[in-house]
Amino acid sequence: MNKEYSCKVLKREMLTQDTAYLTIDCPEIAQKAIPGQFVNVSCSRFLKRPFGIASTDKENGTFNIGIKIVGGGSGELASIPEGTVINVLGPLGNGFDLSSDSYILVSGGTGVFPINFAYETLRASGKDVTMVQGFRDKSQICLTSDDYIVTTDSGDYGIKGTCIAGLDTIDLKKDQIVCCVGPVPMMKAVGSWAEAKRLKCYISMEQRMACGIGICLVCVCKKKAEQEGVPFEHVRCCKDGPVFEYGEVIL
Numbered sequence: 001m002n003k004e005y006s007c008k009v010l011k012r013e014m015l016t017q018d019t020a021y022l023t024i025d026c027p028e029i030a031q032k033a034i035p036g037q038f039v040n041v042s043c044s045r046f047l048k049r050p051f052g053i054a055s056t057d058k059e060n061g062t063f064n065i066g067i068k069i070v071g072g073g074s075g076e077l078a079s080i081p082e083g084t085v086i087n088v089l090g091p092l093g094n095g096f097d098l099s100s101d102s103y104i105l106v107s108g109g110t111g112v113f114p115i116n117f118a119y120e121t122l123r124a125s126g127k128d129v130t131m132v133q134g135f136r137d138k139s140q141i142c143l144t145s146d147d148y149i150v151t152t153d154s155g156d157y158g159i160k161g162t163c164i165a166g167l168d169t170i171d172l173k174k175d176q177i178v179c180c181v182g183p184v185p186m187m188k189a190v191g192s193w194a195e196a197k198r199l200k201c202y203i204s205m206e207q208r209m210a211c212g213i214g215i216c217l218v219c220v221c222k223k224k225a226e227q228e229g230v231p232f233e234h235v236r237c238c239k240d241g242p243v244f245e246y247g248e249v250i251l
C-alpha cells in the first residue's frame with residue numbers, strides 16, 4: 001500500500017552550484033526504504049516529481065534526496081526553505097538485488113544519489129563494494145570519497161574519460177554484481193561492459209513519470225517479450241522497476 005506523508009524539510013544544503021541535498025523528516029520512509037527505491041514529491045506543478053532515495057537514518061527517522069535543477073519543479077524543490085512541510089509519496093518501486101557478497105556500483109549524473117544509498121547499505125552489512133563515479137567535470141562532483149574511482153569527461157579530476165575507463169582499472173571477482181544508474185548511453189555502455197565480463201548487471205530507469213504507482217502508464221518502456229513471435233511488451237518503470245536487469249528492457 002503506497003502512502004503519502006506530510007514531511008518537514010529539516011535541512012537543505014547545496015552540494016554543487018545546481019544540486020541541493022534535502023534531509024526530510026519521515027520515520028516511516030526511513031524505516032521502509034530499500035536502495036533503488038524513489039519518492040514522488042509534491043511541488044506547485046500539477047504533477048509530483050520523482051527522486052531516488054539517497055540515504056536513510058533509521059535512528060533519527062530521516063531520509064535524503066539530491067535534486068539537480070533542470071526545470072521548474074526541481075528548481076523549486078532545490079530552493080525550498082528549511083522547515084517547509086512537503087507531501088511525499090513513497091517509498092516507491094522495486095529496488096536493487098543486494099543479496100550477493102560483492103558489488104561494483106556505477107553512477108553518472110543524478111544516479112549518484114540512489115547509488116549512494118546502495119553503497120551505504122552494502123557497506124553497513126559488511127559486503128565488498130567498489131564504487132565508480134562518472135562526472136562531466138570537477139564542478140559536478142558530489143557525495144564522493146577518496147576510496148571511490150572517479151572519472152571526469154574533461155579530465156580535470158580523477159581518471160579522464162567515461163566510467164568505463166574507471167571500470168577497466170578494477171580487479172574483477174567472480175559473481176560480482178554491477179548496479180548502474182545514470183543517463184541511458186552510460187547504462188548501455190556499462191551493461192555491455194558487464195556482459196563482456198560475464199557479470200550480472202542491474203540498471204535503473206529514470207523515465208519521465210506522473211503517478212509513480214503504476215496507474216497512468218506515462219512511464220512505460222519496452223521489455224523483451226517472453227512469448228515467441230511477440231517483439232516486445234510494455235513495463236511500467238515506476239511499478240515494475242525502476243530497477244531492471246540489463247538486457248531485460250530495450251534501451
Ligand SMILES: Cc1cc2nc3c(=O)[nH]c(=O)nc-3n(C[C@H](O)[C@H](O)[C@H](O)COP(=O)(O)OP(=O)(O)OC[C@H]3O[C@@H](n4cnc5c(N)ncnc54)[C@H](O)[C@@H]3O)c2cc1C
Binds near residue numbers: 045051072075208
Ligand atoms: C525513478 C527516478 C529517480 C530520479 N532520481 C533523481 C534524483 O535522485 N535526483 C535528481 O535530481 N533527479 C532525479 N530524477 C529526475 C527528476 O525526477 C527530474 O529531473 C525532475 O522530475 C524534473 O522536473 P522539473 O519540473 O524540474 O523539470 P521539467 O520542467 O519537467 O523538465 C525540464 C527538463 O528535464 C527533463 N526531464 C524531466 N524529467 C526527467 C526524467 N525523469 N529524466 C530525464 N529528464 C527529465 C525534461 O525532458 C526537460 O528537458 C529521477 C527520475 C526518476 C524517474
Ligand code: FES
Binds near residue numbers: 217218236
Ligand atoms: S508513472 Fe504512472 S504508471 Fe508509472
